[in-house]
Amino acid sequence: MNTKPVLSLSDVQSMLAAAEKHAIQNKWPVTIAVVDDGGHMLGLIRLDGAAPISVKIATAKAHIAAVGQRESGAYEKVINDGRTAFLSAPGIEGMLEGGVPIVVDGQVVGAVGVSGVKSNEDAETARAGIAALKH
DSSP: OOOOOOOOHHHHHHHHHHHHHHHHHTTOOOEEEEEETTOOEEEEEEOTTOOTHHHHHHHHHHHHHHHHTSOHHHHHHHHHTTOGGGGGOTTOOOOSSOEEEEEETTEEEEEEEEESSOHHHHHHHHHHHHHTOOO
């Protein structure tokens, strides 16, 4: 039987805190979502000033990054490069930059999705959260 690492509550709290700190330092009103490898919600923070829709967008970005095992921006690039038929792929949304998979020992164990500012800043905030993960 295979074994793999999984995120603990303290891992999720550490990543949320680090991403929140990064966003606050930059004065970015964002929502930050952390999901497991199946895209199931583990934790979420909506900073003051973040638009209500950012909750759904951050969650969708995290979900697609986790189950797709790649950054959500990769899907956006495919579509922007002309493969618009990809928009009809079943069961996926959040194909915008800002979702980053969490990789431990070569395995995707979850993802962080961020929404609220420019997409590259969303992704930067997600990476800042992931950088806090101790493994």
